[in-house]
Amino acid sequence: MSGPPNAPSDLLTEGQTNPTTVTNLAPKFSAIHTDPNEDSAIYYEIHVNTNDSFTGTEMWNSSKTSISSITNGSRSSNITYNGSALSPSYTTYYWRIRFWDTDDNMSDWSSTAQFTTYSNATPYAPSSLQTQGSTDSKKVSTTTPYFSAIFTDPNASDTGEYYEIEVNTEDSFTGTVMWSSGKSSISSITNGSRSSNITYNGSTLQLDGTTYYWRIRFWDNADAVSSWSPTAQFTMLGPPNSPLNLTVDEMKNPMRITSLTPNFSAMHTDPNEDSATHYEIHVNTNQNFNGTVMWNSGKKSMTSTPSGTKSPDIPYNGTPLTGTSDTTYYWRIRFWVSDNEVSEWSPVATFTDYIDDKQYIQMEGVLLKGVKINPPANLPPSAPTNLNPHSVSAFWITFSAQFNDPDIDDTGVYYQIEVNTNETFTGTVMWDSGKTSIAPIANGTQSSNIEYDGSSLSKNVTYYWRIKFWDNKGLYSPWSVSTCVVPSGQGQ
Missing domain, CATH: 2.60.40.10 (Immunoglobulins)
Incomplete structure (x- = not known):
């Protein structure tokens, strides 16, 4: 007479034995069927409960349900959970299974298996x-x-x-x-x-x-x-950036110098924030530096200059200047940093060998004998007016202003612009041009456009700027009123 199948064995949930991280709330079950008569199994029954004695809440009772034939010694196909909704968060459930063979003999219940649901959360950002x-x-x-x-x-x-x-x-x-x-x-x-x-x-x-x-x-x-x-x-790791903001006697490309040993300086920046410790300067009669060498300093030590600051003044020490030749010379500079990396040469800058230390008075038809005449006093320019930023964007801004001087024949020959985050100019300095030469400005007329040359600006942020001029007699105006500018971020 045919006997019943053995109790099912090797129970798996989601392909695992008693898993603790089941995220599928309709898990799949399977077990191995064996029968002493080598009969196949064609029915199953599964119970799922909250208690391992199956006296708690019954989550699923499948009752006797047909299944694809399971040959003796084989694992059943996956049986998908079809009971009450499972809790998604760290809840343990217990289950058991039994099979019927082709002679409708029923096995004993299997041993109890279990699984724990798991609600997975996404990891935090690294x-x-x-x-x-x-x-x-x-x-x-x-x-x-x-x-x-x-x-x-x-x-x-x-x-x-x-x-x-x-x-x-x-x-x-x-x-x-x-x-x-x-x-x-x-x-x-x-x-x-x-x-x-x-x-x-x-x-x-x-x-x-x-x-x-x-x-x-x-x-x-x-x-x-x-x-x-x-x-x-x-x-x-890399070399310092090419020096910028080159000045001679604190002026950019001056048309006059103040002494026969003018002072050179430039801004040092380094992507690795290293300080500059050495410099080399070339001064030449040709902008390609293939003319007469006026000065080749060679690599020279200097006071350590942190990244983002100007070098100390470096006095000219080449072929003597005359102060009267009115010759334009070209110069460039490069820096070495503390780990001996050297920058590219700076852009080429200029200065003119001319010192204006004379004052003139012109008189016609007057015989001067025993008379001491003082030249008329030159008055400083008035504050610039008609401030006008042009091409306002985060990538391209130019400025201009009107030069005004009580001495009608005077012209504007230098300017200084400050750009700041605060209208009192006590905030972050975005640009201080220093005293910089400009094409002569006739009295009462607008200057040529001056291109912004400072730190990177942010779009839609308000900045404040002001300007002052020097006349051709060396006197300078008061600062203009401050004016705001808001870069739009649209490239030109």
């Missing part, structure tokens, strides 16, 4: 981003730097299993894509721990002082993805 083991990476000396970040997840037992990194030339990630790793596997990261190092594998980097921006996100073991991390950055 934090504490490091490049080459540092959160402040300003001198990266390898073209294949490594990155890491801390993985954290609201689900304490979750681990980080995948990452994606983006490296870009812009902090908005709209510039050149240097590397997009895509979703890539990583050694499991324990919750609250730092990832293993991830080596850069994008377009070739150069040791040129360029700053790059990067971000990262993680996937957890349930395949939930975090939001992007805050943006981090790193700067490649």
Whole structure:
């Protein structure tokens, strides 16, 4: 006589034995059927309960239900849960199963299995981003730097299993894509721990002082993805920037000098924030520096100059100037920083070998004998008027103003502009042009346009500017009234 099947064995939920992280609220069950008579099983019954003695809340009683024939010794097909709604958050349920064979013999209940539902939350955005083991990476000396970040997840037992990194030339990630790793596997990261190092594998980097921006996100073991991390950055090791804002006796491209040993200075900036410690200056009669060499200083030490500041005054020490030749000379400068990296040459600047120390008085038809005549006093210019910013954008701004002088024949020959974040000019200095030469301005007329040459401006931010002029006698005006300018951010 045919006997009943054995109790089902090797119960699996979602393909696992007693899993604790079931996110599918309609889980799938299976078990192995064995029968001493080698009969196949064609029916099953499953009970799911909140209590392991099956005396709690009954979540599902499938009753006797047909199933695809299970041959002796084989695993059943998956049986999908079809009971009351399961709780999604850390609730343990218990289940058992029995089979009927082709002779309608019923097995005993299986041993009790269990599963725990799990509501997975997305990981938090990665934090504490490091490049080459540092959160402040300003001198990266390898073209294949490594990155890491801390993985954290609201689900304490979750681990980080995948990452994606983006490296870009812009902090908005709209510039050149240097590397997009895509979703890539990583050694499991324990919750609250730092990832293993991830080596850069994008377009070739150069040791040129360029700053790059990067971000990262993680996937957890349930395949939930975090939001992007805050943006981090790193700067490649490189030389200082080319010097800017070259001045002679605190003037840009002066048409007159104040002594036969004029002082040279320039702005030093370095992407790695290194200080400048040495300089070299060339002065020549030709703008291509293939004329007469007036001065080649060679590499000379100077007082350490932090990045973002002007060098100390460097007195001319070349072929003697005359102060009367009215010759225009061309000069350039470069800096070395503390790690001996050297900048490119600066843009070419000029100065004119002429010192104006004379005052003139013209009289006709008068015989002067025993008479001491003092030349008439020159009056300083009045404050500039008709201030006018042009081409207002974050990329291109020019200024002009009207030169006014009580001495009718005087002309404006120098200007100084200040641009500031505060209308009292006590905020951030965006630009101080210093005393700078300009094409002569006839009395009562508007100056030529003066192009902005300061720090980068932000669009839709209000800035304040003012201007003063020097006349051809060396006297300067009061500051103009301040005027605001708001860059629009539209390129010209």
